[in-house]
Amino acid sequence: MSPRGVAIPDARERLFEAAERVLAREGAAGLTNRAVTEEAGLAKGLLYSHFADLDDFVAQLVLDRFEAIAEEVRALPERAGRGEVRENLTGAALALLGTNGAALAAAALSRGEVARRVREAWEGGAPGPGAVEEAMARYLEAEQRLGRVAADxxxxxxxxxxxxxxxxLRMHGSVQAADGPESVRRLVAALVAAP
Incomplete structure (x- = not known):
């Protein structure tokens, strides 16, 4: 346990990583202040030193993880002309699926206030699924100009x-985690025909 009054480097990220482990193991119902701080090895009150309440914490976790995904996919259009189109697009889709995607979605949906805060942040310009969709569209258009995606x-x-x-797939967990990447590959192959 962390000593009282001592600054904890990267406390926010440690709490986020601990929350993801709790979600993966126990689901949204197991996500409590105590479960997260114990998983992180931090004092119980530390979460409330960084976040207004548990809803704020979960909303910030979801927004943080989507921002990381959007950042990863943002460079996709620059890959036009390099590698295989299907593999590039599949990589971006798998980044969006993420390792704890379904668990994070369940946490957000199980708490109405979290869903509202996340939706408002996205409407206010925070990176979300729309940023990923835009990067994919720009990438495909760039590949189309290069003749690597069908002209029509x-x-x-x-x-x-x-x-x-x-x-x-994220929201409903309609495939097993191990099947998710294969489902995404099959989807991209079905949608993106060679020119």
Whole structure:
């Protein structure tokens, strides 16, 4: 346990990582202040030193993880002309799926206030699924200009189909975690035909 009054480096990230482990192990119902701080090896009150309440913590966790995903996918258009189109797009979709995607989605949906805060942040410009969809569309359009995606392909709709399906997989956990990557690969292969 951390000593009282001593600054904890990276406390916010330690709490986020601990919350992801708790979610993976116990689901949304197990996500409590005590469970997170014990998992992180930190004092119980530390969470409230960094966040207004548990809803604020969970909302910030979801927003932080989506920002990291958006940052990872943001460079996708720069990959146009390099590597295989399907593999590049699959990599971006798998980043969106994430390792704890379904658990994070369940945590957000199980708490109405969290869902509201996340939605408002996205409407206010915080990076979310829309940023990933936009990067995918720009990437596909760049590949289309290079002749690596069919000339008649509707790139924004392809990007929407990929992000929408991955969003469905995240929100509903409709495939086993081990099957998620294969489902995403099959989806991209079905949608993105070679020119």
């Amino acid at each position: 392909a509707d790139c924004p709709m392809l990007a929407l189909a990929v992000t929408g399906t991955v969003h469905h």
